[in-house]
Amino acid sequence: MEILQKASEWKEMVDPALESKAGEFHLMGYEKATSEDIWNCLVQKVWKGDPELRLYEVVGDIFHLGTNTYLSYLTVNAYKDDDGLMASIAAVTGSESDNI
Known part of the structure; x- marks a missing residue:
């Protein structure tokens, strides 16, 4: 029986795969890659939200x-x-962000 769940519900279970992917990116020279960044990338760029997926689909997308x-x-x-940084600077200095 295949279980269909929201992607976010699989996150804890697939954490080892996320850590493995982060390690792979480290070996490729992307030293600052984290499992959390990889997860957020999948949510925003691959899945475009929190769709219902099967476990093998989530793991496949990670790898x-x-x-x-x-x-x-x-x-x-x-x-x-x-x-956001420019808006913060404008708020602190009291100037318009276009003038910075």
């Missing part, structure tokens, strides 16, 4: 996650963080 997708996820998040 098939490529560095291109992961780096794209990191890049988008870096841009999002920069926008």
Whole structure:
């Protein structure tokens, strides 16, 4: 019998696979890769939310996650963080973010 659950419900069970993927990325030179970043990448870029999946689908997606997708996820998040940083600077200095 195949069990269908929300992806988030499988997270604890697939943590060893996430750690393994983080280790793989470390060997490829991505030293700061974490299992949490990999999970968030899957949620945002691969699954686009919290779909119902079978365990083998979640594990398969973890092991098939490529560095291109992961780096794209990191890049988008870096841009999002920069926008927040600029807004914070503007709030502190009292200036418009366009003038910074």
